[in-house]
Every structure is written in C-alpha cells, then in structure tokens.
Amino acid sequence: MGARTRGLANNVLTSGKLDATDAISGVIPASNIANGSLTSATTYGSVTGGVPAVSSDPPSPSEGDIWYNTTTGKLRFRAQAGAWASGGNLNTGRSQSGAAGTQTSSLVASGNQGGSPLVVNNVETYNGTAFTEVGDVNTGRRIGTSAAADSTAGLFFGGWILSGNAHSALNESWNGSSWTEVGDINTSRGFIAGAGTATAALAFGGGPPGGNYGNETEVWNGSSWTEVNNLNTARSHQLTTGTTTNALVAGGEHTTQVATSETWNGTSWSNIDDMATARHYLMGAGTGTAGIAIGGDPGRNISEEWTFGTSSFDVG
Numbered sequence: 001m002g003a004r005t006r007g008l009a010n011n012v013l014t015s016g017k018l019d020a021t022d023a024i025s026g027v028i029p030a031s032n033i034a035n036g037s038l039t040s041a042t043t044y045g046s047v048t049g050g051v052p053a054v055s056s057d058p059p060s061p062s063e064g065d066i067w068y069n070t071t072t073g074k075l076r077f078r079a080q081a082g083a084w085a086s087g088g089n090l091n092t093g094r095s096q097s098g099a100a101g102t103q104t105s106s107l108v109a110s111g112n113q114g115g116s117p118l119v120v121n122n123v124e125t126y127n128g129t130a131f132t133e134v135g136d137v138n139t140g141r142r143i144g145t146s147a148a149a150d151s152t153a154g155l156f157f158g159g160w161i162l163s164g165n166a167h168s169a170l171n172e173s174w175n176g177s178s179w180t181e182v183g184d185i186n187t188s189r190g191f192i193a194g195a196g197t198a199t200a201a202l203a204f205g206g207g208p209p210g211g212n213y214g215n216e217t218e219v220w221n222g223s224s225w226t227e228v229n230n231l232n233t234a235r236s237h238q239l240t241t242g243t244t245t246n247a248l249v250a251g252g253e254h255t256t257q258v259a260t261s262e263t264w265n266g267t268s269w270s271n272i273d274d275m276a277t278a279r280h281y282l283m284g285a286g287t288g289t290a291g292i293a294i295g296g297d298p299g300r301n302i303s304e305e306w307t308f309g310t311s312s313f314d315v316g
Contacts, residue, residue, distance in 0.1 A: 051066050051067060051068050051075070052067050052068070053067070053068045053070050054067055054068070054069060054070065055069070055070050055071050056069065056071060057069060057076065061078040062078060063078055064077075064078060065077070065078040066078075087126075087128075087129070088126070088129055088130035088131050089131065090108065090124060090131050091122070091124055091131055091132075091133050092113070092120055092122045092124070092133075093113065094108075094110075094111035094112060094113050094114075094120055094122075095111060095112050095114065095142075096111050096112040096142040096143045097109060097110055097111030097112075097142075098110060098111070098144045098145050098146030098156045098157075098159070098194075099146055100146040100147055100148035100154055100194075101126070101148045101149070101150050101151050101154070102149075102150055103128060104126075104127060104128030105125075105126070105127065105128070105150035105151040105152070106125065106126045106148075106150070106151055107123070107124075107125055107126075107146060107148050107150075107151045107154050107174065108123065108124050108125075108126070108131070109123045109137055109144070109146055109154075109156040109174075110122070110123070110137050110140045110141050110142065110144065110156065110159070111142055112142040112143075118142075118162055119140040119141060119142050119160075119161075119162040120140055121136035121137050121138075121139075121140040122136060123135060123136055123137055123174075123179070125151040126151065127151070134177070135174075135177060135178040135179055136179070137156055137172055137179050138172055138179055138181055139161065139168070139170050139172070139181075140161075140162065141156075141158075141159030141160055141161055141168055141170070141190075142159055142160050142162075142190075143158075143159050143160050143190040143191050143192075144156055144157060144158045144159025144160075144168070144190070144192065145157065145158060145159070145192050145193060145194035145203070145240075146194065147194045147195060147196045147197055147198065147201040147202075147220075148174070148197060148198060149197040149198070151176070152175075152176040153173075153174060153175060153176060153197070153198040153199075154173075154174045154197075154198050155171060155172065155173055155174070155182075155194075155198050155201055155220065156171070156172045156174070156179070157169075157170065157171040157172070157184075157185050157192070157194065157201075157203060158170075158171075158185060158188070158189050158190060158192035158194075158203065158206060159190050159192070160190040166188075167188045167189050167190045167207075168188050168190070169184040169185050169186070169187070169188035169189075170184055171183060171184050171185055171220075171225070173198060174198065182223070183220075183223060183224040183225055184225070185203050185218055185225050186216070186218055186225055186227055187214065187216045187218070187227075189205075189206035189207050189214050189216075189236075190206060190207070190236075191205070191206045191207060191236035191237050191238075192204070192205060192206030192214075192236075193205045193206065193238050193239075193240035193249060194240065195240055195241060195242045195243055195244070195247045196220070196242075196243050196244045197243075198222075199220075199221070199222035200219075200220065200221065200222065200243070200244045201219070201220035201244065202217070202218070202219055202220070202242075202243070202244045202247055202264065203217070203218045203219075203220070203225070204216065204217040204218070204231055204240070204247075204249065204264075205217075205231055205234070205235050205236055205238050205240075205249065205252065206236050207234075207236045213234040213235050213236050213253065213254045213255075214234055214235075214236065215230040215231040215232070215233065215234035215235075216230055216231075217229060217230055217231060217264075217269070219244055220244075228267075229267065229268040229269060230269070231249065231262060231269050232260075232262055232269050232270075232271055233254060233258065233260045233262070233271075234254055235249075235251075235252035235253060235254045235258060235260075236252055236253055236254075236280075237251075237252050237253045237280035237281050237297075238250065238251055238252030238253075238280070238282075239251050239252070239282045239283065239284035239291075239293050240284060241284040241285055241286050241287065241288075241291050242264065242286070242287050242288045242291070243287070243288075244266065245264075245265065245266035246263075246264070246265065246266070246287050246288035246289060247263065247264035247287075247288045248261070248262075248263055248264075248284065248286065248287065248288045248291045248306065249261065249262050249263075249264075249269075250262075250275055250282075250284065250291070250293050250306070251275055251278065251279050251280060251282050251293060251296060252280050252282075253280040256278075257278040257279050257280045257297075258278050258280075259274040259275040259276070259277065259278035259279075260274055261273065261274060261275060261306065263288040263289070264288060265288070272306070273306075275293055275304050276304055277296075277300070277302055277304070279295075279296030279297060279300055280296060280297055281295075281296055281297040282294060282295050282296030282297075282300075283295055283296075286306075289307070290306070290307055291305070291306045292304070292305050292306070293305075293306070
C-alpha cells in the first residue's frame with residue numbers, strides 16, 4: 001500500500017505518537033492506515049459554518065436540526081414530534097370534573113353531565129388503556145378539584161352542589177376503593193385550584209357563584225387544612241399545577257380576564273411575569289419553576305411556557 005499524504009501539521013508515527021517536527025507536507029506511514037483500499041487523502045474538510053442563520057424556518061427540517069431565525073431572533077431546534085392517539089372513552093360523559101394523576105394512573109371524580117341529573121357522583125380510574133367505574137363520591141359536585149399522585153389515593157374538594165347551586169367546603173379522600181369524608185376546607189368555593197397529593201395538597205383561589213373572587217390559600221397535611229398566605233391576586237377559573245412546595249397559578253378571572261401569574265414556594269406566593277395573553281378557563285401542567293399554560297376562553301389555541309428566571313414566551 002502506498003503512502004498517504006495529508007494536510008495536518010503533525011505526523012502520526014508507527015508508535016501511534018504525534019511527530020511535531022515534520023512539515024505540513026509530511027507523510028502518514030502505511031503501517032498507520034488500516035484500510036488499504038483508501039485513495040490518497042490530501043485535503044480535509046473543516047467546520048466553518050456553525051449554526052446556519054436563515055430569514056425563515058426551513059420548510060422541512062429534520063429531527064436534530066438547529067438554526068437561527070434572523071427574522072424572529074430565535075434559535076430553533078427540531079425535536080422529535082409527539083402525537084395524540086385515541087384512548088379509552090369515559091363510561092359517563094361529563095365536564096367540570098375533578099381530575100388528577102398520571103397518564104397511566106389517573107382519576108376523574110364527579111362533574112357536570114349537562115342533562116338529568118345535572119351533577120353526577122360517578123368516579124372512574126384510567127390505567128393507560130381504559131376507564132373503569134369505581135366507588136362514587138358521597139356528594140356529587142361540579143367545578144371542584146382533585147389532588148392525587150395516581151389513581152390509588154387522592155382528594156376531591158370544593159365545588160358546587162346542585163341543590164341551591166351552593167358552593168361547597170366538602171373534602172373527600174380516596175383510598176383506591178372508596179371515598180371517605182374528611183376535614184373540610186376552611187373556605188367553601190367553586191372554581192377552586194388544587195395541587196399535590198392525598199396527604200399533602202394545596203387549595204387556593206376560586207369563589208362562589210356571582211363573583212367574590214377568592215385569594216385564600218390552604219394546605220392539607222393528611223388530616224386537616226390550615227390557612228396560609230393568600231394569593232396576591234384573588235381569582236377563579238385559573239391555571240394550576242405543582243405541589244405544596246412548588247406550585248404555579250396563572251391567568252383566571254378577577255372581574256375581567258387576567259394575565260397575572262404567581263409561584264408558591266411552600267410559604268408564600270410571589271408575582272412573576274404576566275402571561276402574554278390574559279385568559280380564563282385555561283389548563284396547565286408542570287411545576288412552579290417550569291410550566292405551560294394551554295388554551296383558555298374564548299376558544300384560544302395558544303400556549304405559553306414559563307421557566308423560572310425568564311419571561312414567559314409564546315411557543316405555539
């Protein structure tokens with residue numbers, strides 16, 4: 001096999017070490033080239049382009065591509081795309097339910113059926129494939145909320161009771177097979193926000209029919225609720241996500257739709273950057289330091305992402 005020239009400043013010796021004494025036109029010994037079928041390699045490519053800067057996004061980027069959009073001033077990355085797929089249907093259709101848990105172990109409690117009866121007591125658990133009817137709540141409500149780590153243990157508190165359209169302070173605990181009435185929240189309300197688990201939960205905001213938006217915050221320790229520091233902005237119909245030590249509330253309604261957002265650190269609420277779009281009846285996921293706000297009324301399809309230490313920004 002013949003010698004292979006290259007444009008490097010250092011030669012590779014037979015011993016595998018670099019020879020720093022040869023000129024750029026030095027020769028790589030044949031004994032250091034394993035593939036005898038190689039043709040003479042005299043030049044080497046170099047990486048000089050870095051991240052491409054373009055005025056508009058590529059029409060068909062591939063997964064893993066990175067580029068800088070000079071028009072929007074944003075560095076963009078093509079991540080693996082997710083997709084929605086059909087899952088098992090609820091056995092009893094409803095809205096305004098309490099729901100919590102994970103994708104493969106969740107709980108849906110009570111809610112508004114929109115027919116007769118208006119409020120249902122039905123509870124269903126989801127195992128990632130199908131919903132199963134389980135023990136009913138003792139008192140059916142709509143616009144209450146749930147807290148649960150999974151489908152085996154959770155809470156269902158607050159909401160509106162059909163009789164007299166009254167807001168409720170009721171709290172029920174789920175042990176995986178039945179519901180038990182436990183300590184009520186201190187301030188009755190509907191449109192209440194909740195976070196946490198069956199033994200460590202957070203309840204905040206909400207209000208009775210016709211206004212009087214609440215800022216009360218309460219913490220559940222597994223046996224009773226304790227009033228703690230209030231929200232800075234009273235509201236209902238808000239986004240909520242997180243735990244008793246790291247929670248996020250954003251948007252909602254206080255006379256009008258609001259964009260105000262706050263995080264909870266286990267002791268108090270702190271104002272953070274407002275959402276770009278004020279709205280209520282929105283959904284959320286994540287934690288107090290990394291969350292996403294989705295949808296909202298009226299019929300919004302926008303999403304905004306919050307990351308601790310930065311402003312919220314539009315991502316969809």
